[in-house]
Amino acid sequence: MLFIVGIIICFTHIFAILGSPPIVLWHGMGDSCCNPLSLGSIIKLIEKEITPAPYVHSLRIGANVEEDTTNGFFMNANHQIDYACKLLNADKNLTNGYHAVGFSQGGQFLRAIAQRCPNPPMLNLISIGGQHQGVFGFPRCPGDNVTICNYIRELLRFGVYESVIQDHLVQAEYWQDPHQEATYRRVSVFLADINQERTFNPDYKTNFLKIRNLVLVKFLRDTMVDPHESEHFGFYAENNTAKIVPLRESTLYANDLLGLKIMDQQSRIKFLESDTDHLRFTDQWFIDNIIPFLKD
DSSP states (O other), rough: OOHHHHHHHHHHHHHHHSSOOEEEOOOTOOTTTTTTTTHHHHHHHHHSSSSSSOEEEEEOOOOSHHHHHHHHSOOOHHHHHHHHHHHOOOOOOOGGGEEEEEETTHEEEHHHHHOOOOSOEEEEEEEEEEOOOOOOOOOOOOOOOHHHHHHHHHHHHHHTTTTHHHHGGGGGGOOTTTTTHHHHHHHOOHHHHHHHHOOOOHHHHHHHSSSSEEEEEEETSSSSSSSSSGGHHHEEEEEEEEEEEEEGHHHHHHHTSSSHHHHHHHTTTEEEEESSSTTOOOOHHHHHHHTTTHHO
16 A cells, blocks of 8 residues: 555656646547547637646547547447557556546446556546436437437337347447336446446455545536436445435445445545536536646
8 A cells, every 4th residue: 555655756846846747637428539529629618627637548449539439339348348448558648547538338447448558547537427327218319319229228218238239339348227227237348247246256346445535526416327326336226216225335336346335434535516407517617627637
């Protein structure tokens, strides 16, 4: 533990000399790395508010923006994590560490990076609307992807836990049916793994505890994520969608399968809220609530 603290202090001194740490962004479903109206505007805001402007790597999963967008729907989440790990390892600007900001499903994907790919080191992990206990519903589609989302709804209805759907439909890979918990734990190819619900991987916990802070943003009027409490690691009770089990009452927390209890006791989990719909925060809200975690 003292060794890890020493490394963090060392990195802090390095960044104090060179400027703020680099930042890695991962977009949400239906978006891309380089959309000027979404992540493009976030990058400009970061560069405006942090001086000198930090290096920003907005992850592109695929050869171009079109592939990046499509892969957010149809590329196996585990393959996306592997792809992103290679990108991060190849980026020499990230060698001494980086802050990570994930938007919507990018939040749980970056958490998987923290658990599976500890090098280069992740400093703060900021999840803005990430669905860390999954979803049970697909109420609304982002942007102009209505045709794709209608197709996805049909596939989910066909059989969310069928192997062919699990292997090729991203949203199925973090779908948690509270009425089929045993099936979910057995066949979920992504969420059940990173939440340690099938087998316990000690490296996941060890690696996750290396981050400084976990910042979780929940949207109080979210019409896209069902239930929106998943953004704070809450979820429906088994066989009861009328009851939400918050993080601190969950098995994940009680058994400390990820180190969340340790982090919480050390005040390293920050529970933030935005009284808006999914990802509908203002520039000022981002400046007030997120920018401070990106400066040091």
